[in-house]
Amino acid sequence: MAKPKIRVVPLGGLGEIGKNMCIIEIGNDAIIIDTGIMFPANDMHGVDYIIPDFQYLQNRTDLKIHGIIYTHGHEDHIGAVAHVLEAFPGLPVYATPLTAGLLELKIRDAGPKISKKSEINVFTAGDVLRVGSYKIETFHMTHSIPHCVGFAINTPYGYIVHTGDYKFDNNPTDGKNPDYARLAQFSNRGVALLLGDSTNADKHGWTPSESVLDAGFDRVFGKAKGRILIATFASLISRVQQVVHAAQKHDRKIAIAGYSMSRNVDMAQELGILEIPDGMIVDLNKAGKLPPHKVVIMVTGSQGEPSAVLARMSVGRHRQLEVEPDDTFVLSSHPIPGNEEMVSRNINKLLQRGAKVIYDPLEDVHVSGHGRREEMRLMINLVKPKYVMPVHGELRHLHLHAELAVDSGIPEDNVFVTENGGVLEIDQYGARLVDRVPGGYVFVDGSGVGDVGRVVMRDREILSRDGFLMVAVTLDRKSGKVIGRPDIISRGFIYLRESDELLDQVVETIEKTLHGAGRNNNGHRRDALQENLGKMLYNETRRRPMIFAVLNEK
Helix, strand or coil: CCCCCEEEEEEECECECCCCEEEEEECCEEEEECCCCECCCCCCCCCCEEEECCHHHHHCCCCEEEEEECCCCCHHHHCCHHHHHHHCCCCCEEECHHHHHHHHHHHHHCCHHHHCCCCEEECCCCCEEEECCEEEEEEECECCCCCCEEEEECCCCCEEEECCCCECCCCCCCCCCCCHHHHHHHHHHCEEEEEEECCCCCCCCCCCCCCHHHHHHHHHHHHCCCCEEEECCCCCHHHHHHHHHHHHHCCCEEEEECHHHHHHHHHHHHCCCCCCCCCCECCHHHHCCCCHHHEEEEECCCCCCCCCHHHHHHCCCCCCCCCCCCCEEEECCCCCCCCHHHHHHHHHHHHHCCCEEEECCCCCCCCCCCCCHHHHHHHHHHHCEEEEEEECECHHHHHHHHHHHHHCCCCHHHECCCCCCEEEEEECCEEEEEEECCCCEEEEECCEECCCCHHHHHHHHHHHHHCEEEEEEEECCCCCCEEEEEEEEEECCCCHHHCHHHHHHHHHHHHHHHCCCCCCCHHHHHHHHHHHHHHHHHHHHCCCCEEEEEEEEC
């Protein structure tokens, strides 16, 4: 009997940082690895976040999807879970304890329609999962959040090893080292394909251990005269634990500002993952009554998110917190590509308000959770795959990882670089890139999912750059002539009260365009008017505002 083909279909995370999602197909059976989100870029105005385009799965009615398996609990790997479960109700979910806890919060927030049908299966690193027809061996990896795993998926052609996000941290804060032995065992049994994290492929050497931050926090706490406010990811529970240790050593209480972080801390404590001495966590209001040198506040907004605590404090708009003299702000994270401008803006605004701001490389307050080139080389040498497909990174990272794989002894023809939607197929004849499926962006804006497309984003970009001009013109129904002076409204383009000369030109253009344009064809007249106004305004201002014309007859 012929062996079924294997198809690897990345729907997110290749060619970008974020919204990681990958499909593994064996014949007509499939599993999903991760369902992440991505933060919007600066030009994606009004977008809350971006999820993978998984219409490919929705169109494959012949495909049996057996479940979703999760590598770890960061937003770029779990954030889209509710959207996927809404499209595939009742799909089983598999995750380690902390990841399962974070997933449960997201699924609960999605409402009973989704949460009542969802089943979260909890496993620990080292367990063997049976997901439908799939046999999946799990192995522990170190990252920047507890309970991270990779997967070795049994296939007719050997293992597919998916590393998840990882670094080889030999001194992790939780004492749980990477599972070197299990990785070496896979090589002895035959690895067909390695799907390897590429995020730090442009950095030489080894990523420092998370434990180096303990000394960095100790120095910051020792020097701070007033409050210490630490911004990090809401899901970075191991970082919270390190802050707890530093606060305990320096006799400070901890308050949590930010709904998502507060919920995650409560959940991690309930699971026994986060250990906080009794009485150390205090309410935010109570923290305000303590001496400043006795307080640490954990806040959200390390990526410059406008609605998060850090950004609102930087502009003086937080309901409970204001920047005070001697405040020390610590940014315990690196900006995700695309967020650098917003993060820098927040830093500068905090400095303007008199705060001290600490961030890497000023002090050891953050290290990457992703392995550098030598760790990627070690992974390849441990696993000894026949084929390599770099994942999790921008295109430049994927190409550098591919070059590293070739340099490590993998034949160049056995290394495949593709982007979202590129399909890798494996059969008895080998592996090859065969075709493409949709793998673009789906924008989430408020309660709308996918209803904001490229055209809307282009319009928002124009509005943000050049504003708009609206003209309302009343016409005589019989003659088609303009009655009275048109109403003109402008936002983000010109200040009408100081632009009399330009307004006169607008009125003149309206009258010239509509004079003799005929009657009973308002659509044609409106289009002609908008076009002529656009040309005139560009000639006069070298700007292209969005123009709306409304023609009323009476």
